[in-house]
Amino acid sequence: MQQFDLIIVGGGLAGASLAIALRDTRLRIALVENQPPCAPEGWDARVYAISPANVEFLEAIGTWKHLDSGRMAPIRAMQICGDAGGKLEFSAFDTGVSELGWILESSLMACELWESAKRQGNLTLFSPARPAKLEFRDDAAVLQLSDGMVLSAKLLVGADGRDSWIRQAAGLVAVNTPYGEKGLVANFSTGKPHRNVAYQWFRDDGVLAYLPLPGNRISIVWSTPDAHADQLCLLPPDQFCDRVAEAGANTLGRLELLTPAAAFPLRLMRVPQTVAPRLALVGDAGHGIHPLSGHGINLGFQDAMVLAGQLAATQPWQDIGQERFLQRYQRARREETMLMQTTTDGLRRLFREDSPGVRPLRNLGLNLTNSLPFVKNALVRYALGAL
Ligand SMILES: Cc1cc2nc3c(=O)[nH]c(=O)nc-3n(C[C@H](O)[C@H](O)[C@H](O)COP(=O)(O)OP(=O)(O)OC[C@H]3O[C@@H](n4cnc5c(N)ncnc54)[C@H](O)[C@@H]3O)c2cc1C
Structure with missing residues (x-):
């Protein structure tokens, strides 16, 4: 049996960033990942x-400076359009910041984090590997891998995504509410410059976002009912481009497809308990959120940051797997996660609501917010600061 202080299962963005944030600690870490990340040729359609x-x-964890700046785009402004003339606009300039956020490819971050993890002195990588059996003892979590190897640690972290094997093996409940929608993603070149503006349209058929990429390129996320998403995926490229351009009010002129469309089923997932004795969940293993607010991995990174901060501050004699210690992590993350899930879910419901009178009201709400600089700035500052 190989002994560690901490085993992390899942080396995606949440798990790998947690491991790297602990690189200067005395903790001996095992990172178990079944499928190391790889960058696709050209542009990755998964962008965040x-x-x-x-x-x-x-x-702070040393990853940002190694990312290729030629592959990321700052968001200088955002435009949110309702389904009956409502409009809400934010700009970095008005908010007094240099950018509202950055658009990056998922694989760009994942590969960089993975390379750092490979070089980390206090970390042993088990990859490709996956867990087969989990047992919790009083003083340790014992994890058997599918090749028969056995690892033990004071604390086990499940960072293995929304279908987390660890969460299920530990018996932690996840309450899933499928949206009946898919998040359709694809990249395009645009006829007109995007000027680093991120656009979002609340439409009858879902929510469409245009996210700026370097040059005259954008990535889209179109959250739309399953049947419509499947239908869009089957369209020939030219027709698909026309549909996406039209749905975005032809704002950026003619679109040309750079990467084929891919669709991901969407669901709200609430996990009432994200810790148990010797166990903590981070990232999508512990919450699922609609992508319309683009907060999934933003919550996951904050989970990793908060848990790493707490672990790094422990004394050598402290038991990092004790539930009382882990409850602090759960409390620290619960409010923000619930707030983001509830707000995002509520916004989606508001714009899916069909009853008469709601449509003008929700659009009026957007216009009203837009005309109140104080409220608008408070909103954007909250989003910038809290996440
Ligand atoms: C369409 C769409 C658009 C999105 N846009 C945004 C956005 O703009 N901004 C944003 O913040 N978020 C966005 N998200 C959410 C984001 O994709 C997720 O929150 C994020 O990928 C979660 O990262 P994670 O590391 O927690 O999990 P994952 O990315 O799922 O990583 C889990 C890791 O665990 C590994 N693993 C799984 N099971 C096992 C096992 N049994 N054994 C070993 N390893 C295992 C996997 O190989 C993987 O590497 C979007 C999601 C969708 C669907």
């Missing part, structure tokens, strides 16, 4: 809007 607070986290 990373908040300034998480840029700071990636800077």
